[in-house]
Amino acid sequence: MNIYDLSRTEIENLIDEWILSQRDRQLMKRRLIDGVTIEALAEEVGMSPRQVHRIVKKLSAKLQEKAF
Numbered sequence: 001m002n003i004y005d006l007s008r009t010e011i012e013n014l015i016d017e018w019i020l021s022q023r024d025r026q027l028m029k030r031r032l033i034d035g036v037t038i039e040a041l042a043e044e045v046g047m048s049p050r051q052v053h054r055i056v057k058k059l060s061a062k063l064q065e066k067a068f
Contacts, residue, residue, distance in 0.1 A: 003064050008033055011068075016021050019059055028063070031056050
């Protein structure tokens with residue numbers, strides 16, 4: 001099982017509980033719940049796609065660990 005098998009509400013609750021940074025919470029909600037691409041997220045927050053990808057990858061692993 002992985003994080004993408006959870007409901008929208010369950011994902012949102014995990015993000016709110018385990019991700020401390022407001023910016024990172026917003027990035028993860030936009031990526032995991034809204035399905036926004038890494039490139040679009042990078043443009044929204046003024047970061048490079050590589051930076052956003054690293055953040056999303058790291059935090060996705062953290063959420064996966066906490067969820068199961």
